[in-house]
Amino acid sequence: MRLGLKILVLCIIAYSLFSYQGTTAQNKKESTNYPNKDSELAILMRDLVENTEKVKKQIINGEEIEFFIEFKKLHTAVPTEVNLRDDGLYTAFTESYIYSVKELINTENDKATLYNNMIQSCINCHQQICPGPVKRIRKLKIKK
Amino acid sequence: MKKIIYTLFCITAFLSVSQAQSNTEKEYTIYGDSKMTTEGVISGKELISLLETQDSAMVKVEGVISEVCSKKGCWMDVNLDGEETLFVRFMDYGFFMPLDAAGTTAIIEGMAKIEMQTVRWLKHKAEDAGETQEVIDAITKPIIAYSISEATGVILK
Numbered sequence: 064m065r066l067g068l069k070i071l072v073l074c075i076i077a078y079s080l081f082s083y084q085g086t087t088a089q090n091k092k093e094s095t096n097y098p099n100k101d102s103e104l105a106i107l108m109r110d111l112v113e114n115t116e117k118v119k120k121q122i123i124n125g126e127e128i129e130f131f132i133e134f135k136k137l138h139t140a141v142p143t144e145v146n147l148r149d150d151g152l153y154t155a156f157t158e159s160y161i162y163s164v165k166e167l168i169n170t171e172n173d174k175a176t177l178y179n180n181m182i183q184s185c186i187n188c189h190q191q192i193c194p195g196p197v198k199r200i201r202k203l204k205i206k207k
Numbered sequence: 208m209k210k211i212i213y214t215l216f217c218i219t220a221f222l223s224v225s226q227a228q229s230n231t232e233k234e235y236t237i238y239g240d241s242k243m244t245t246e247g248v249i250s251g252k253e254l255i256s257l258l259e260t261q262d263s264a265m266v267k268v269e270g271v272i273s274e275v276c277s278k279k280g281c282w283m284d285v286n287l288d289g290e291e292t293l294f295v296r297f298m299d300y301g302f303f304m305p306l307d308a309a310g311t312t313a314i315i316e317g318m319a320k321i322e323m324q325t326v327r328w329l330k331h332k333a334e335d336a337g338e339t340q341e342v343i344d345a346i347t348k349p350i351i352a353y354s355i356s357e358a359t360g361v362i363l364k
Contacts, residue, residue: 094236144278
């Protein structure tokens with residue numbers, strides 16, 4: 064085959080493949096799972112879930128537990144509901160949660176029970192204030 | 208040589224036609240399960256019929272969104288047949304809808320059931336929807352409603 068024809072054939076193949084792949088990728092548009100502007104507290108809660116899942120695994124595996132969340136931010140992060148802290152309920156639940164985290168960190172025995180107590184304090188708060196994620200939080204408990 | 212060029216011409220023509228057909232498909236947006244497709248979709252009326260004979264059904268159902276949680280987009284109501292509404296929440300709080308999605312056609316994948324919605328949840332939902340305190344206080348009884356409480360994916364058209 065002459066060189067010119069070889070180049071022509073390669074160009075046709077390359078064009079065909081390129082244009083076909085480009086088309087299949089355009090049929091559906093992917094999206095972020097969180098399309099709205101999230102509040103600081105909502106983002107902090109997502110980080111907290113991620114951290115808690117790691118702690119759950121660490122307890123199940125008998126490893127040292129590690130929290131990377133700055134818990135004081137629970138008191139300062141801007142919430143979705145601007146008046147969240149007005150009636151004192153959220154603050155009281157937050158204090159209760161932080162106490163349960165300290166118990167978990169400072170007590171050596173029966174970490175699984177203390178961990179589940181901590182998760183229950185999350186559920187208690189969410190049932191009163193924001194019930195949407197309660198099902199998700201229940202899944203964080205360690206089954207005994 | 209002529210055969211080769213003729214074959215390549217045919218391949219190019221075929222792919223060009225495929226491309227033209229694909230371009231006529233409407234672009235859509237997926238939330239949640241990124242592998243979700245539009246295959247096997249049923250209408251709202253079909254879902255209602257299905258739940259007349261069984262307790263639950265794993266479905267992909269299509270309908271128009273009538274309301275979305277105004278705070279985060281963490282739940283939505285979908286019109287099934289003009290009268291009945293499907294209440295939808297999302298698996299593991301793992302994805303939300305755009306706040307302005309009302310009026311958009313959606314395909315929702317998940318386990319559909321007829322479930323009771325508690326007074327506490329209905330009050331919370333009313334707060335999210337921006338209802339007045341009077342309306343919220345008037346909610347005193349639970350309701351039975353079509354629901355997908357853990358949708359795995361949603362396609363917005």
